[in-house]
Amino acid sequence: MAEHRVVCWDCNADVNDPYVNNCPRCGGLLTVKIDLENVKEMKPKDLHREQIGVWRYTPFMPVDASKKVSIQEGGTPLYRVEALGKALGVPKTHVKFEGLNPTGSFKDRGMTIGVSRAKELGATVVGCASTGNTSASLAAYAAKAGMKCAVFLPSGKVAAGKLAQALFFGAKVLSIDGNFDDALELARKMADEKKLYLLNSINPYRPEGQKSVLFEIMDQLAYEVPDRIVLPVGNAANIWAVYKAIQELKEVGWISKTPMLTGIQAEGSAPVAKAFASKKHDFVPEEHPETVATAIRIGNPVSGRKALHAIYDTGGFSDTVTDAEIISAQQLLGKTEGVCVEPASAASVAGLRKLRDAGVIDRDERVVCICTGNGLKDPDTIINNAQPPIKCRNSVEDISRILLS
Numbered sequence: 001m002a003e004h005r006v007v008c009w010d011c012n013a014d015v016n017d018p019y020v021n022n023c024p025r026c027g028g029l030l031t032v033k034i035d036l037e038n039v040k041e042m043k044p045k046d047l048h049r050e051q052i053g054v055w056r057y058t059p060f061m062p063v064d065a066s067k068k069v070s071i072q073e074g075g076t077p078l079y080r081v082e083a084l085g086k087a088l089g090v091p092k093t094h095v096k097f098e099g100l101n102p103t104g105s106f107k108d109r110g111m112t113i114g115v116s117r118a119k120e121l122g123a124t125v126v127g128c129a130s131t132g133n134t135s136a137s138l139a140a141y142a143a144k145a146g147m148k149c150a151v152f153l154p155s156g157k158v159a160a161g162k163l164a165q166a167l168f169f170g171a172k173v174l175s176i177d178g179n180f181d182d183a184l185e186l187a188r189k190m191a192d193e194k195k196l197y198l199l200n201s202i203n204p205y206r207p208e209g210q211k212s213v214l215f216e217i218m219d220q221l222a223y224e225v226p227d228r229i230v231l232p233v234g235n236a237a238n239i240w241a242v243y244k245a246i247q248e249l250k251e252v253g254w255i256s257k258t259p260m261l262t263g264i265q266a267e268g269s270a271p272v273a274k275a276f277a278s279k280k281h282d283f284v285p286e287e288h289p290e291t292v293a294t295a296i297r298i299g300n301p302v303s304g305r306k307a308l309h310a311i312y313d314t315g316g317f318s319d320t321v322t323d324a325e326i327i328s329a330q331q332l333l334g335k336t337e338g339v340c341v342e343p344a345s346a347a348s349v350a351g352l353r354k355l356r357d358a359g360v361i362d363r364d365e366r367v368v369c370i371c372t373g374n375g376l377k378d379p380d381t382i383i384n385n386a387q388p389p390i391k392c393r394n395s396v397e398d399i400s401r402i403l404l405s
C-alpha cells in the first residue's frame, strides 16, 4: 500500500473524515495524494509481475492489500485493431476492451479498491447511484465482501443486463423516479446520514483503482506512450483517473510524454464537450440528458471540472457524437474485429472516427480507444438495431435459398 492523504482538489485542505465526499472547508472535490517517494526507486519490472490486473499496481494504490476484496479485475486485452483502424483512417489504433472485467465493465477496477477501503473502515452497508454498471459492480463486490448493498437506479432507464446483475448479486435495488443525477442526490443524502458508505466515483478511492487501466496500457505498450487516448465521458471520473495515472507515472519517471486525453460525450448529454467547445473550465449542468448510451446519460457530472482540467492540461479534445454515430461505430467494431461493446463504449470509436474526418486527429497518430463495457450488458439496443432473425421452414431447399440470397 502507498502512503497517502485525502485532500481537497480545490483548496488543498486535508480531509480526514472518511464518510465525507466534499471538502468541509470549501465544498470542493476530493482527491487522493499518493506518496510516490519509494516508487521512484523502482522500475516497471519491479512490479509484482505474476499478479495480473489492478493489484499488480499496489505501490500506487491507497489500500492495504491485506484488506483486498478482489474478483480478479483488470488484466483486460489491448487489441491492435488493424481492420478497424483501416476503416477509420487511423491505422495505428488500439482498443482496450474493458468489457472483459468480472462484471463486464471498467467499474470493477474502482470497485475492488473502493470496497477494500470500505472493509478497512469496517463498513457493513455500501451503496451507490448508478446508470447500471456501477450497481452491477458494487453488488458483486459487496457479495464477495459479505456486505449489505443498496443501489439507486433511474427507473426504466437501466440496460437489462446491468439490472439483472444487481438483482442477481442480491443488492437492494431501489428504482428512483428521476434520472441518474436525482438518484445520486438521494444516495448522497443516505451517505451524509451515515446510513451507507457511498461508492460512487465522488468517493476519491474509486478513481484510484481506475488508474490501473492506464498502468496496464503502458505495460502492454512497453511504456511507449501513445499519442492519444479516447474514452467516453459520463460522470467524468474515468478520464480523471487516467489523467492522474499519467501524472503519477511522470512523477516516478517511468514515462515522460503525455497522451492527449480525448473525451467523447453523446450529443444529448454533453455538458463537458459543450464547456470545451466554449473554452470553459466549468460546465453548465443539463436538466434532461438523453442518449441510447445510457452509461453516459448524465447531465451533472460529478468530476466534470476534473475532466476539463485533464483535457486542457494534456492538449486533448472533447466532442459529441450522435446516437446514430454511436450505433454505427458499435456495429463497425463488431463487424471488423469481433468485439462487442455497449453503446457508451462505442462512443469512443465514434469520436475517433468523427475527429479523424474533421482533421483533429492525424492519420499517423497512435491511438488507444478505451471501450468501457461489454455489449451483452444491453442486448435490447443490439437487437433493436439488427436485422431480425430469418423465419424459415424445416426444409433444406428453403434454407439453401436463404443462404444463397
Ligand SMILES: *Cc1c(COP(=O)(O)O)cnc(C)c1O
Pocket (backbone or CB within 6 Å): 105, 106, 107, 133, 134, 201, 232, 233, 234, 235, 236, 237, 238, 239, 295, 296, 342, 344, 345, 372, 373, 374
Ligand atoms: C461508467 C461508464 C462510463 C462513464 O465513465 P465516467 O467515469 O462516469 O465518465 C462509460 N462507459 C461505461 C460502459 C460505463 O459503465
Ligand SMILES: [Zn+2]
Pocket (backbone or CB within 6 Å): 008, 009, 010, 011, 012, 013, 023, 024, 025, 026, 027, 028
Ligand atoms: Zn476545499
